[in-house]
Amino acid sequence: MMKLKDITILVEGRLIGNGDVEISGVAGLSEAGDGDITFLSGIKLLKEVRESRAAAVIVKEGIEGLEKPQIACANPQLAFARLLGHFYVKPHPFMGISEKSFVSPSASLGENVTVYPFAFIANNANIGKDSVIYPGVFIGEGSKVGATCLIYSNVTIREGVTVGSRVIVHPGAVIGADGFGYIFDGQSHRKIPQVGTVIIEDDVEIGANTTIDRATTGATVIGRGTKIDNQVQIGHNVKVGKSVILVSQVGIGGSSTIGDGVILGGQAGVADHAAIEAGAMLGAKGGFMGTVKKGIYSGGPAIPHRDWLKSTAIFAQLPEMKKKIHELEEQIKALKCRQKKEDNS
Secondary structure, three states: OEEHHHHHHHOOOEEEOOOOOEEOEEOOOOOOOOOEEEEOOOHHHHHHHHHOOOOEEEEOOOOOOOOOOEEEOOOHHHHHHHHHHHHHOOOOOOOOEOOOOEEOOOOEEOOOOEEOOOOEEOOOOEEOOOOEEOOOOEEOOOOEEOOOOEEOOOOEEOOOOEEOOOOEEOOOOEEEEOOOOEEEOOOOEEEOOOOOEEEEOOOOEEOOOOEEEOOOOOEEEEOOOOEEOOOOEEOOOOEEOOOOEEOOOOEEOOOOEEOOOOEEOOOOEEOOOOEEOOOOEEOOOOEEOOEEOOOEEEOOOOEEHHHHHHHHHHHHHHHHHHHHHHHHHHHHHHHHHHHHHHHHO
C-alpha cells in the first residue's frame, strides 16, 4: 500500500489531484479495480479511463475534467512497468548452497550465491555474487556467470561460455551447444568440430527453450541489453548487437551479423552470412538474406513494408483478376473468330 504522492516520487512524475489516495495494486486499464493505479497508452482510450474503476491513472499530459487523480510523466508505460516491479516482483532470497547440488571444489562462487538442489557446477566454473542457480541447471567446465544473474531451472550452459551480469535465462534454454557444422566427404557428412564459445553481455534476457550455438572458432556474441523471446535459434558465429529484440521462434543462420537495435518479429528468419544494419525491423514470418539497410520490412524474401502492404492487397484480388483475365481471353478469342470469318467472306 502506497500513497499516490509517494508513487509520484518513485516514477519521477507530476501529481495532479489528491496525493493522499491509497494505492494497493497496479493493473491494466480493463482489469483495474478499486485501489489500483493504471495508465493511459493513447488518447483513443480516454473513454475507458473515465469509465474505469481505477483509483488513479498515469498519463503523458494532464487530462482536464478527469475526476481521477493523475500522475503525468514522459513515458506512462515505463512508469507502469516500474510500478509492476515495485508492487509484485519479490526479491530472490539468499538460500545458500544446497547439499543436494553438485559444486566442483575448483569452482568459484561469489558472495550470496544461491544454488538450488540438483544443479551441477563443473570444474573451474565461476559464478558472480548474488546470482541464483535454480534446480536442474548445468554449468559446464570453465564457464563464467556474472553477478546478479537468474539462471532458471533446466538451463544448460556448456563449457567455456561467458555470461555477463544481470542476465536472466529462462527455463530450458541451451547456451553453447555445438554449431550445426558438417562437410560432405563424398559419402557422408563429417562433423566440423565446434571449438569456439558464446559470449552473453550484460543485461541480456534469454527466453525459455531458446538455443544459442557456440562458434566453430571464435565466439557467438549476444550484445548488451538484447532481449530474446522463447524458442529462438541463434546459429554459430552470429554477432547480435546491443538492445536487439528477437521475438519468439526467430531463426538466425550461422555467421550472420545483427546490428544494434534491430527488431525481428515472430518466426522471422535470417539466412546465414547475412548482415542486418542497425535499426532495421522485420515483420513476423519475414525473411532476410544478404545485406539489409536500415528500414522496415515484411515478407520473405523481405521487401519494404509499404511495398509488401500493396502486394498483399493485390494478392487478395488475384481470384477476381484471374476471372477477369479469363473473360477478356474469351472476348479476344471471339473477336479473332469473327475477324477470321469476315476475312474469309
